[in-house]
Every structure is written in C-alpha cells, then in structure tokens.
Amino acid sequence: MVSHGRQGGSREVGGFLLGGYHVHRNSPYLDLQVAVPALKARGEGISLTFDNEVMREFHAEKAERYPNLLVLGWYHTHPHHSVFLSEHDVFIHQSFFNAPHHVAVVVDPYKPRYERVGVFLWEEGHLSQGYHLILYTEDQR
Numbered sequence: 001m002v003s004h005g006r007q008g009g010s011r012e013v014g015g016f017l018l019g020g021y022h023v024h025r026n027s028p029y030l031d032l033q034v035a036v037p038a039l040k041a042r043g044e045g046i047s048l049t050f051d052n053e054v055m056r057e058f059h060a061e062k063a064e065r066y067p068n069l070l071v072l073g074w075y076h077t078h079p080h081h082s083v084f085l086s087e088h089d090v091f092i093h094q095s096f097f098n099a100p101h102h103v104a105v106v107v108d109p110y111k112p113r114y115e116r117v118g119v120f121l122w123e124e125g126h127l128s129q130g131y132h133l134i135l136y137t138e139d140q141r
C-alpha cells in the first residue's frame with residue numbers, strides 16, 4: 001500500500017483488501033493478506049472515486065485470482081494530508097463496504113512509519129478508528 005501510494009506521487013491511489021475473517025476467544029479479527037490496486041479508480045488531489053465500473057473490474061479479478069479470500073474492505077492514500085476519513089470516504093465506505101467486517105485503511109505514505117496507517121471499522125453502526133492493530137510490514141523508509 002505504501003509503495004503503491006508513493007508511485008502515485010501527490011495523487012491519491014487506492015484499491016481493495018482481501019484476506020480472512022476469524023474469531024479467536026470470542027474476539028473477531030481480520031487478517032489482511034492482499035492489497036489489490038484499483039487501477040481505474042480516479043484520484044484527483046484529495047479524493048479518490050470508486051464507481052461501479054471499478055467495482056465490477058475488481059470483482060472479476062478477485063473471482064479469477066483470489067477465489068478463496070474474503071473482501072475485507074479498501075485502502076487509499078492521503079499523500080501529505082494525514083490519516084482520516086473525509087465525508088466522501090465515508091460515503092464510499094457506506095456505499096460499497098457496509099458489511100460489519102469491512103474496514104477502510106488510509107495511508108499517508110510520506111508520514112513517519114508510526115503515523116502512516118489508520119484502520120477504520122464499523123462499530124455499532126458508526127465508523128471509528130481501530131485500536132487493536134498489529135502491522136507486519138516490509139521495511140519501508
């Protein structure tokens with residue numbers, strides 16, 4: 001996600017998250033395994049647009065390459081403008097990722113490592129930033 005973000009320069013880029021959804025000692029957790037770039041999503045400065053065509057293309061790719069993984073949500077970048085969900089982001093999440101286990105990951109690829117990633121999830125019908133997060137990342141300076 002970080003390297004996809006840096007390839008975008010100051011433009012927003014994004015994609016989809018796939019993996020597994022599990023329960024351990026009554027606590028649900030997500031195992032994000034694959035980030036699939038959405039190459040046709042349009043990034044214009046501060047907002048990234050996912051439309052029905054982007055979704056159709058993603059579902060076709062997922063069926064072909066990752067039939068056994070669950071769709072866990074989406075990610076996008078906020079180059080240089082930090083980690084939060086805009087109103088537009090919330091709209092996208094409500095429109096396309098409204099299952100209880102769906103998350104939105106926001107990445108600012110230019111922030112120091114520990115401020116770079118935010119994970120937002122559904123809690124009782126509202127989107128809030130997750131707090132139990134374990135990141136396994138490749139070393140990115």
Ligand SMILES: [Zn+2]
Pocket residue numbers: 046047048076077078084085086089
């Ligand atoms: Zn955003």
